[in-house]
Amino acid sequence: MAEEIWHxxxxxxxxxxxxxxxxxxxxxxxxxxxxxxxxxLFAFVYLPMFGIxxxxxxxxxxxxxxxxxxxGLENFKFFFRSEYxxxxxxxxxxxNALFISTGHLFAIFCAIALFEVRMVWFRRGIQTIxxxxxxxxxxxxxxLALSVFSPGQGSLNSLLSSLGFKPVQxxxxxxxxxxxxxxxxxxxxxxxxxxIYIAAxxxxxxxxxxAAKIDGANFWNLTRHVTLxxxxxxxxxxxxxxxxxxxxxxxxxxxxxxxxxSQLYPxxxxxxxxxYRSLTKSMDVGMPAAVGLYQSCVGFVLVLGANWFxxxxxxxxxxx
Amino acid sequence: MSEVLTRTTGEKIFVFVSSLILVGFAxxxxxxxxxxxxxxFTEELTLLRNGYHIIPSKISTFAYTVIxxxxxxxxxxxxxxxxxxxxGTVGALLVxxxxxxxxxxxxxxxxxxxxxxxxxTLLFSAGLVPxxxxxxxxxxxxxxxxxxILPMMVNGFNIMLLRNFMRTIPSEVIESAQIDGASxxxxxxxxxxxMSTPAIATIGLFYAMAYWNDWFLALMYVDxxxxxxPIQYLLRTIVTNAQYVAQNSKTLQGAMGGLSLPxxxxxxxxxxxxxxxxxxxxPFVQRYFVQGLRLGAIKG
Numbered sequence: 001m002a003e004e005i006w007h008x009x010x011x012x013x014x015x016x017x018x019x020x021x022x023x024x025x026x027x028x029x030x031x032x033x034x035x036x037x038x039x040x041l042f043a044f045v046y047l048p049m050f051g052i053x054x055x056x057x058x059x060x061x062x063x064x065x066x067x068x069x070x071x072g073l074e075n076f077k078f079f080f081r082s083e084y085x086x087x088x089x090x091x092x093x094x095x096n097a098l099f100i101s102t103g104h105l106f107a108i109f110c111a112i113a114l115f116e117v118r119m120v121w122f123r124r125g126i127q128t129i130x131x132x133x134x135x136x137x138x139x140x141x142x143x144l145a146l147s148v149f150s151p152g153q154g155s156l157n158s159l160l161s162s163l164g165f166k167p168v169q170x171x172x173x174x175x176x177x178x179x180x181x182x183x184x185x186x187x188x189x190x191x192x193x194x195x196i197y198i199a200a201x202x203x204x205x206x207x208x209x210x211a212a213k214i215d216g217a218n219f220w221n222l223t224r225h226v227t228l229x230x231x232x233x234x235x236x237x238x239x240x241x242x243x244x245x246x247x248x249x250x251x252x253x254x255x256x257x258x259x260x261x262s263q264l265y266p267x268x269x270x271x272x273x274x275x276y277r278s279l280t281k282s283m284d285v286g287m288p289a290a291v292g293l294y295q296s297c298v299g300f301v302l303v304l305g306a307n308w309f310x311x312x313x314x315x316x317x318x319x320x
Numbered sequence: 321m322s323e324v325l326t327r328t329t330g331e332k333i334f335v336f337v338s339s340l341i342l343v344g345f346a347x348x349x350x351x352x353x354x355x356x357x358x359x360x361f362t363e364e365l366t367l368l369r370n371g372y373h374i375i376p377s378k379i380s381t382f383a384y385t386v387i388x389x390x391x392x393x394x395x396x397x398x399x400x401x402x403x404x405x406x407x408g409t410v411g412a413l414l415v416x417x418x419x420x421x422x423x424x425x426x427x428x429x430x431x432x433x434x435x436x437x438x439x440x441t442l443l444f445s446a447g448l449v450p451x452x453x454x455x456x457x458x459x460x461x462x463x464x465x466x467x468x469i470l471p472m473m474v475n476g477f478n479i480m481l482l483r484n485f486m487r488t489i490p491s492e493v494i495e496s497a498q499i500d501g502a503s504x505x506x507x508x509x510x511x512x513x514x515m516s517t518p519a520i521a522t523i524g525l526f527y528a529m530a531y532w533n534d535w536f537l538a539l540m541y542v543d544x545x546x547x548x549x550p551i552q553y554l555l556r557t558i559v560t561n562a563q564y565v566a567q568n569s570k571t572l573q574g575a576m577g578g579l580s581l582p583x584x585x586x587x588x589x590x591x592x593x594x595x596x597x598x599x600x601x602x603p604f605v606q607r608y609f610v611q612g613l614r615l616g617a618i619k620g
Contacts, residue, residue: 027428029505033419033422036414036415037418041437041438043459043470044454044470044471050454051449054450110342110345113342116334117335117339126342126343129349129350131610132606135529135598135602136533136598137533137534139556142556143587144356144591145352157371158370190345196613199614219328256556279448285453288449295447303443
């Protein structure tokens with residue numbers, strides 16, 4: 001039992017702000033609880049923000065961040081005048097748009113189809129199996145892709161040969177790769193989306209279906225006028241969140257799958273991948289820093305915008 | 321919906337065709353794994369001539385022998401991955417639970433500010449270059465084990481998930497504990513944590529998977545320190561440079577004689593070893609991931 005008198009927090013005279021010692025005493029546990037996380041976030045997210053100045057400097061490792069000379073907007077000019085600026089931006093947005101649209105459309109189709117199946121074991125089984133690829137890292141998926149698409153040993157070319165077709169040099173044609181990457185991305189991500197959409201479908205009230213059936217609706221009517229509208233909020237929120245990130249490429253994905261195959265860069269070089277290569281291969285720090293800043297700023301505006309839309313559509317779905 | 325109607329012919333066709341597509345997709349999810357497993361047990365020359373197949377026409381475990389011989393870098397990489405994943409997940413959960421609890425309490429006056437502090441990290445980041453330069457010059461992370469653990473330890477998204485879950489715990493529970501004289505730490509540990517186990521389990525698994533699969537931190541910070549390579553990074557190294565295996569495997573050089581290195585088989589075998597633990601663990605943990613997703617999806 002507390003040895004002190006318990007002060008009723010609802011009474012005005014006990015308001016914490018009017019009692020500084022009490023304020024400290026009631027609040028300090030929260031500061032302690034937050035401290036490790038706040039410090040870690042500061043160390044790895046906020047402190048690097050000071051490093052944004054690197055975008056405006058010509059960095060020399062021996063002079064450090066502060067000693068290196070200022071060059072104003074030179075790094076930005078250098079990037080935007082090069083052919084890479086448009087190519088990387090276009091690839092990033094285009095590939096992401098492909099990923100988002102294909103991934104969600106396929107998952108919605110699968111979710112509706114699965115929802116129609118009567119046998120529960122089939123539904124569970126398919127969900128369990130299709131969820132597995134999301135567990136794998138892009139490195140692993142890169143090797144799996146190699147096993148299928150490798151020009152010499154890949155199973156796809158073996159299949160084509162045995163059917164009488166000529167084997168294709170899959171890793172030589174940049175134009176194929178938006179498609180291949182979309183395939184891989186959907187393969188990895190569909191399972192997760194299917195689970196979410198099925199969860200959304202199961203939460204739809206049966207009475208809607210029954211009422212529509214009484215009015216003489218068939219399957220297609222039901223799908224169009226009951227199922228899809230009920231799925232819409234979930235879809236909108238998920239897609240908006242994804243669109244907010246449309247300016248962020250996936251370095252890990254590109255590094256693991258495309259890596260050094262520079263012949264594929266025209267269609268697969270995304271901004272993040274470009275930044276990584278510039279930093280590690282060309283020893284130039286200022287320019288990739290500028291590109292990163294460009295990416296972060298545009299991405300920031302996009303995420304805010306997407307979130308604002310999502311919040312208007314469904315309150316709790318948005319991030320804040 | 322299926323319980324409500326009796327099927328028309330059109331519907332039956334739709335269900336049949338879509339079921340085929342679903343089965344096809346599921347098969348596609350398993351097929352590459354089988355391909356890689358089978359190929360890893362195939363003799364090298366057969367692989368080079370006939371390509372990768374699920375069923376080996378000539379069985380050989382040579383690729384595995386190569387990998388495990390010499391200084392057993394594979395076992396070392398497993399150790400690194402296990403250590404990094406365990407320490408990282410435990411650390412992330414500790415820090416995350418403390419943060420989520422503090423952020424969920426209305427009694428905390430600076431709650432709005434720190435919520436923003438955490439959420440902002442999800443909206444804007446300085447980018448790869450400043451992050452890398454800071455970690456190298458300020459935190460001296462190059463070549464350290466900490467480099468594989470610390471940068472990933474706090475993830476705003478996971479913390480927000482935890483916080484939202486904790487917010488659903490009725491305040492009467494907390495108030496009655498306060499009347500009994502419990503401190504915030506006591507409340508967090510004895511009441512909130514036990515009541516939040518579904519969310520904590522899910523977040524824990526998210527972190528564990530992220531740590532186990534990560535190779536980007538290894539790429540940036542321990543590339544020059546092979547003894548700190550986690551599994552995924554070792555796999556990548558093996559695949560991009562099959563010669564690496566030859567140089568690091570002393571028994572191999574003696575045993576090879578004039579034969580060539582089983583590069584193809586080694587790639588496949590390394591991949592199998594990297595995926596192996598996930599396949600073993602998957603049946604047990606899949607349920608938690610799905611449950612976590614469902615919680616998130618329905619609550620929004």
